[in-house]
Amino acid sequence: MQERNLEKLTECRVVDRTGLILDIFAQRARSHEGKLQVELAQLKHMSTRLVRGWTHLERQRGGSIGLRGPGETQLELDRRIIGERMKALKKRLDKVEVQRNQARRARQRNAVPVVALVGYTNAGKSTLFNALTGSAVYAANQLFATLDPTVRRLEGLASGPVVLADTVGFIRDLPHDLVAAFRSTLSEARDADLLLHVVDASDPERDDRMADVDTVLREIGAGDLPQVLVFNKIDRMPDALPRLDSIDGGRTPRAWLSAVTGAGLDGLKAAIEHKLGAERVRTELHVPSSSGRLRARLHAQGIVAEEEPEDSGWRIRIDAPRALVEPLYGLPDGDGDWLRRRLLAPSTPPTYN
Numbered sequence: 506m507q508e509r510n511l512e513k514l515t516e517c518r519v520v521d522r523t524g525l526i527l528d529i530f531a532q533r534a535r536s537h538e539g540k541l542q543v544e545l546a547q548l549k550h551m552s553t554r555l556v557r558g559w560t561h562l563e564r565q566r567g568g569s570i571g572l573r574g575p576g577e578t579q580l581e582l583d584r585r586i587i588g589e590r591m592k593a594l595k596k597r598l599d600k601v602e603v604q605r606n607q608a609r610r611a612r613q614r615n616a617v618p619v620v621a622l623v624g625y626t627n628a629g630k631s632t633l634f635n636a637l638t639g640s641a642v643y644a645a646n647q648l649f650a651t652l653d654p655t656v657r658r659l660e661g662l663a664s665g666p667v668v669l670a671d672t673v674g675f676i677r678d679l680p681h682d683l684v685a686a687f688r689s690t691l692s693e694a695r696d697a698d699l700l701l702h703v704v705d706a707s708d709p710e711r712d713d714r715m716a717d718v719d720t721v722l723r724e725i726g727a728g729d730l731p732q733v734l735v736f737n738k739i740d741r742m743p744d745a746l747p748r749l750d751s752i753d754g755g756r757t758p759r760a761w762l763s764a765v766t767g768a769g770l771d772g773l774k775a776a777i778e779h780k781l782g783a784e785r786v787r788t789e790l791h792v793p794s795s796s797g798r799l800r801a802r803l804h805a806q807g808i809v810a811e812e813e814p815e816d817s818g819w820r821i822r823i824d825a826p827r828a829l830v831e832p833l834y835g836l837p838d839g840d841g842d843w844l845r846r847r848l849l850a851p852s853t854p855p856t857y858n
Contacts, residue, residue, distance in 0.1 A: 621670040638669055698730075699730070706745065732757055738763060
């Protein structure tokens with residue numbers, strides 16, 4: 506109602522904050538999935554802002570079957586059309602989500618860890634993504650330059666290859682409809698093994714921006730994932746030098762770098778190697794042929810990277826995130842206790858007994 510009153514007074518279009526964000530998203534969407542997500546979010550927003558601008562059609566008669574019922578007002582008709590369109594979009598997005606989940610499970614079975622770039626909008630995530638992977642993803646000094654998720658393989662790390670995912674930029678008080686609509690983009694962060702929290706080091710409000718990102722991460726269920734803080738754009742700070750330090754007693758590394766000049770990228774790669782090494786379990790198990798049930802449980806959990814048959818059983822190499830391994834510690838019949846003892850101290854290849 507207030508938007509309509511302001512439009513009459515100013516004789517120009519008036520939009521609220523959410524509408525402005527949606528307009529920007531609509532301009533940035535490039536993939537089929539991104540366009541579907543934008544349209545769904547726009548319809549959700551529009552459905553709560555329909556006004557009674559059709560009073561001359563207040564008492565419509567029944568028309569063609571399936572279009573409107575007897576006596577249905579234009580406002581009710583608009584709501585029904587929007588509702589049907591939203592249902593169709595949700596079905597199409599569900600199919601895309603199934604395909605994305607299949608690809609994600611395939612990456613997990615291949616034991617390739619996922620590292621997701623997250624951060625406030627315009628913090629330089631896409632520029633850093635290009636610097637690390639050698640890609641040419643669109644990057645610009647503007648809000649929400651990246652909307653669709655982009656995934657590339659990053660080689661050359663001592664911890665092995667990783668999948669690097671670029672995600673949409675976060676913003677303060679992100680509307681819940683947008684959190685739900687852009688679930689596929691945000692799921693790359695939720696399902697990652699490690700988060701690179703990119704911060705604009707030259708931003709005078711960087712502490713508030715970091716708090717806003719942490720809030721959104723908690724909303725999507727990624728608040729407890731391990732992080733590396735990446736303070737980008739040090740080339741805009743006269744006294745800043747590339748370095749690597751840590752906070753929280755050494756649990757959270759902080760890399761100071763410039764994605765534009767490349768200064769400090771080696772320190773970031775070292776931090777990724779350190780965190781992935783701490784968050785993954787890599788060892789070998791010798792499982793006898795009499796313990797086929799344990800072998801099946803390891804495969805069902807998706808943590809087996811390689812397996813070779815032996816005369817007495819199997820030699821199984823495990824390379825998986827610790828979060829996938831730890832649930833196996835609760836296995837019955839002594840399997841869980843045995844795995845806990847072997848996997849927590851894998852200095853020598855253990856033998857099942």
